[in-house]
Amino acid sequence: MKMIIFVSPVVQILIFGYAATMDITNIPMAVYDVDNTKESREVTRDFTYSKYFKITKYLSEEKEVQHVIDHGRALCVLKFDRGFSQNLVGNRTAHIQLVVDGTDSNAAQIIVGYSNQIILDYNNRALQDRAHVYLTRLNIVPYVDLRDRHWFNENLISRNYYLPGVIVLIVSIMSLLLSAMAIVREKEIGTMEQLMVSPLKPIELIIGKVVPFGIIALVQVILITVVGNLWFNVPLRGSIPLLFISTLIYLMTTLGAGLLISTICATQQEAMMSVFLFYFPATLLSGFAYPIANMPVIIQYLTLLNPMRYYLTIIRAIFLKGVGVAVLWDEMTVLFIMGAFMIFMSAKRFRKTIG
């Protein structure tokens, strides 16, 4: 049990840190270059020089395009028709075809985005080269240049965004499971009946259950934070005491919900299923993977009832933005109210009678 409680967060953070990255790099790409000219090879080279694409195969026949996509050897195929360079040289629009595996629509969009950027850069360079040669004055034609700065996650490392979220996932599932098992387990082994005939008050029993699990969850937060910060260099810009305080407030909601489940369910199996019934929707609607702003309006309102959503906001803000109570107090207040309500409900629901 001790192993599971303390080793599993570390294993999960390692998996998330190393494997589960949303950064799309090394996209396997096949090239079908019928034109095979200096220009077409230049474009191909631009793709490989960007860190995003990796050429896995050069195709020599049209039917191979279908084949590599079908077999997943490549996520996209770059195709130059005959006459590509002739068009360019002859000042006509030259076409390139990009066949993209759209199964993962999100990745497909990113691939198209990267490709557009590469082609845009190629065009700009080509334009500048020619302008230099023929029309030096073209250089002073004004044009708009967008310079972007990414605050809080300067290099857009998705790990920085996701690892703090992993804290939320692990703390949630652990505290929910442990507390949901707590009372049900005692019902199953028969100690609950014994506790009921004792003068122990319901709130004393609830506190007795909540405090140890709260401590375990805090230790897990420390573990994940240390590994995330020191090993994966995820920045921790905000205050560590604030991280703990908001975690404690959040734990009131999950431990309260777990205990509530525990008082309702008769068996540990039932409790476990109920936890997942709560956990999965809460995770999906928390903004961990899918932005809340993309959800239908009615679902967006529904997420306001999801404690995980607030904690995730707080955690990301503390880690990446480094903001403090002045910014986060409303999320913390909502969590506190939810948590107090949950604990109260579970103590109320836990009447010291059977059936």
Next chain:
Amino acid sequence: MAVIKTTNLTRKFGDLTAVDNLNIEIPEGEIFGLVGPDGAGKTTTMRLLTGILDPTAGEGWVYGRHIVKEAETLKDNIAYMSQRFGLYEDLTVIENINFYADIYCVPDSERAAKIEKLLGFSNLTPFKERLAGRLSGGMKQKLGLACALIHTPKVLFLDEPTNGVDPVSRRDFWRILHNLLKEKVTIFYSTSYLDEAERCKRVGLIHKGRLLRCDTPEEIKKETGTKSLEEAFVSIIGEYESAKSV
């Protein structure tokens, strides 16, 4: 003054009447045996009297406390050992006892002496450091009893405590009970072993929630003209069933 008293105590679960208008009075220091077939309502009666199950109708008092309105102060004075006494199997014998001592706020000054006495009585002293989960069935029940007695209750409820317990442990068990009776502890004992029922001061026969007879074992045998309680109960239940079917 009766230590346990009920008037028309009734508990229904849906259509099933588990305890049907139960009226009993048990004086201080008596050991009362509640006997009856499985599903007769013995455990439900126990739970009603210990304040962990609310009655549908009727009332009851234990040690002068109303079983619903004063359930919390009632609990300071009683002990209840359920059929499957809940021990924490991942704690040792002594840790289990200490846990119950903590819950009942047994003062430290009295604790050591009490624990020693209880362990001595139940012959568990050599197994003090053994995990409760590794005790034999009989030892588990004796440990359950030791835990239940740590706060010196005035009334003791035992729900089939010796089911599946070996004869030696059973003898230990009854020796402890006799010592308690000397200290004026009232014991409410449910059992399906009729030889144990014979050792009770009075026995109540419960069948389908109804208390059919309640008297000393001798009286019951005399009244039915039988030699053993077993025969007596078979004849009483048979009589009840035939009367009902008519």
